[in-house]
Amino acid sequence: MAKLTCPVKRHNRKIAYDVALGVKILSNNPKYVGNPFHKRNPGNFNLTPPSCATTRKNLCDDVAIFNRNIAQQLLEDGLRHGFFSVLMCNGWPRNVWALFDNKIPLEARLDQYAGTYHGFPMDRRDPLYMEIIKNW
Secondary structure, three states: OOEOOOOOOHHHOOEOOOHHHHHHHHOOOOEEOOOHHHOOOOOOOOOOOOOOOOOOOOOHHHHOOOOHHHHHHHHHHHHHOOOEEOOEEOOEEOEEEEEEOOOEEEEEEEOOEOOEEEEEEOOOOOOHHHHHHHHO
16 A cells, blocks of 8 residues: 555544445445554554553553454444544545443544554543544
8 A cells, every 4th residue: 555645733633423424434444453552462453563552652451452353343433423534635534533332532543554543542631532422
């Protein structure tokens, strides 16, 4: 896959709320691959290195997501609900949001290659945190 050239500033994030487009994006089979910087426990993500958690990153471990299939399902759920960024990059939304365990907002971010995402629990100070809980 070709590298994306779509830099996006964080403060431009808005939720599309477009279920039909989310289903269309799902038909292109987006993949959740993870990121070692968001992991203390590598689970079954098959990352290289397996984990490389930093104190500057929100960790999947903090919400007990250790299985890539669960992360993939959450990515797909966010798209099915229309909870993805209005900002697109080569046909892929820059961000996808989902609600884990009916109470924890998660964000998946498009990686440098089209169709692959990594995710993490959102910070409570994020302006979209409560919007996702209220509208899910």
